[in-house]
Amino acid sequence: MLAKIIAVLGCILPLIVGQLHPTEPATYRSLPSLREQAKILDEWKDVRIGNIPTLLDKYGVDGWLMSQREHAEDVIWWSIKNATDFDAHRRTIILFHNKRSEKLPNPIKWVDNTGSAxxxxxxTLETLQMQRIAINVDSDINFASGLHVGELNALQENIFESWDGQLVNVPMLGVEYVATRVDGMLEYYRDLQEIVWAMLEEGFSxxxxxxxxxxxxxxxxxxxxxxxxxxxxxxxQPRISVIVPESFPGWEGTDDVIQEGDLLHIDFGITAMGLNTDTQHMAYVLRTSEGEKDAPGGLREGVKKANRMQDIVLDYxxxxxxxxxxxxxxxxRMKAENISGQIFCHPIGDWGxxxxxxxxxxxxxxHVPILGDLPMIPNTFYSIELYAYHFVxxxxxxxxxxxxxxxxxxEEARRWRFVRGRQEKLHIIDQTKGHRDTARPPLIQIQ
Structure with a gap:
């Protein structure tokens, strides 16, 4: 009885929280000009950096110190730089602090190749009377380990004598800074998702x-x-495969001739506006030569089972x-509902x-050591990535x-919700709708 109640709730929940397959075809959205994008990205960056003093207080440090050189940037660099910066110049030293003063820039920045910095x-450290200063030297979390060994050596040679005991590893500082989204991002992230769906609907046709x-x-x-x-x-690189029982996530795409009756799968993402997407959809090639009008019921049920797994994950x-x-x-919960499959979700945003x-x-x-033991942070984007086993x-x-x-x-629903919805129906490739004049997918000509 419990399993039946859970299953019913699973059917109702998507209606309540709006997790439905979009009813309207996707359209290609126009993004702002590159010049306008740079302005928007810098506004987001300023808001994010403005939150750093509060993060420093939260994690009990007075400052956050980074040192990098051109082509050897700290991972955090890509989330604090100006939109028109493509790399660090010479040796770029960045010091964030929690001293809230309009007269003091935050961060304080040095660009130097002479050692005078x-x-x-x-x-500056002495003047600001800093007691604990975070540096990115964590052994396990990549967003807190961006200090290159050469820069660490430079710190040891130049400031460790006075500050060695006060330079500390605070991995959640970098994690929370990078993970947290700010107002305005979602609007453009919706546009990116719309573009992704438009590509899927055109490509799988x-x-x-x-x-x-x-x-x-x-x-x-x-x-x-x-x-x-x-x-x-x-x-x-987009990975497209003809699905067979052995197909496993993460494999490279196959090199098959697509035939009628094939179940296709794609895993790909796009990057724009300083944001990344990650999407997996499935498509079916109708056997039009046999008069087939829709995908077999077993395939449709397999998608529904994966949808139910999505509901479960979002619910928890x-x-x-x-x-x-x-x-x-x-x-x-999956076990209680007799669902077999695997879950492997991840945050997404500045990076895929x-x-x-x-x-x-x-x-x-x-169970995932370390990264699985991190706390979930609100105001983030997540890729809900998984698969369900289903007998067809x-x-x-x-x-x-x-x-x-x-x-x-x-924030209104106090839960994560799909940005544009989710795939609940297979993309259908139906040759009865017409035929192209060329034998291979046309290349896109840029006007």
């Missing part, structure tokens, strides 16, 4: 795919060319819980795999139904 830095001719690798490069035409980039994602706690609760708590890894399905009677085989959608924190 070190005495000035020491004098009869206009691009010709069964028996088009190859999965052709389709991969169609997505790359389309990105270029749309003036967006990517943080990974709560600020303050660790990623492992969310994972454990979700797996227990962003700062914050992860909820499972493909190779660590039940029409094929007499069990397949992994692999989905991924990006979610945002809703």
């Amino acid at each position: 070190w005495p000035e830095l020491i004098n 009869h206009n691009i795919v010709e069964p028996g001719v088009t190859m999965t690798v052709d389709l991969q490069w169609w997505f790359r060319e389309k990105m270029q035409a749309l003036n967006v980039t990517t943080w990974n 994602m709560r600020p303050g819980l660790t990623g492992n706690e969310v994972l454990t609760k979700s797996l227990e 795999h962003d700062a914050g708590a992860v909820i499972g890894f493909t190779n660590l399905p039940e 009677p029409e094929r007499n085989e069990t397949l992994r139904f692999r989905l991924e959608e990006n979610a945002h924190w809703s």
Whole structure:
């Protein structure tokens, strides 16, 4: 009885929180000009940096010190730099502090290749009477370990004699700074998601795919060319596969000729406005030569099962819980509902795999050391990434139904919600809707 009640609630919950498949086709959104984007990005950066003194107080430090050189930047550099900066210049030393004074810049910055910055830095530390200063030297968390060994050596040679005991490792400082989104980002993140869905709906259609001719690798490069035409980039090569029982997340795309009856899968993301997306959808190629009008019922049910897993994960994602706690609760709920699958969700934002708590890894399905023990931070974006096992009677085989959608924190709902919705129906490639004149996916011509 409990399992039935849970299943019913699982069907109702998406209606309550708006996690439905979008009813309208996606459209390609126009992003601001690069000049306007730079202005927007710098405004976001200023707001984020303005929050640093509060973070310093939260984690019990007076300052946050970074040192980097051109092509050897700290990971945090990419989240604090101006939009028109593409790398650090010479040796760039950055000192954030918690001294709230309009007369004192925050951060204090030195750009130097003569060594003269070190005495000035020491004098500043003494003047500000700093007791604990965070440096990014953590051994386990990449967003808190960006101080290159050469810069660490330079710090040891120049300031450790006076400040050695006061330079401390505070990994959550970098994690929370990078993970936290600010007002204004969601509007443009919605536009990026709309672009992603428009690409999926066009790419997985009869206009691009010709069964028996088009190859999965052709389709991969169609997505790359389309990105270029749309003036967006990517943080990974699109991976497109024909799904078989052995298909596993993270594998490279296949090199198959797409045929009628194939179940296709894509894993890709785009990058623009200083933000990244990460999406996995599935498509079905109708057997039009046999008069097929829709995907087999077993495939449709597999998508629904993966949708139910999405509901479960979102239901347990709560600020303050660790990623492992969310994972454990979700797996227990899945077991109660007789659902088999795997969860491997991650934060997303400044980076495709962003700062914050992860909820499972493909190779660590039940507990993730360190990154899984981090607390979940609100005001972040998350990739809800997972798969459900489902037996497809029409094929007499069990397949992994692999989905991924990006979610945002809703303060009003006090939960994470999908940015544009989620895939609840397979993309259908239907040759009866028309045929292209060319044998392969057309390259995008930039006007």
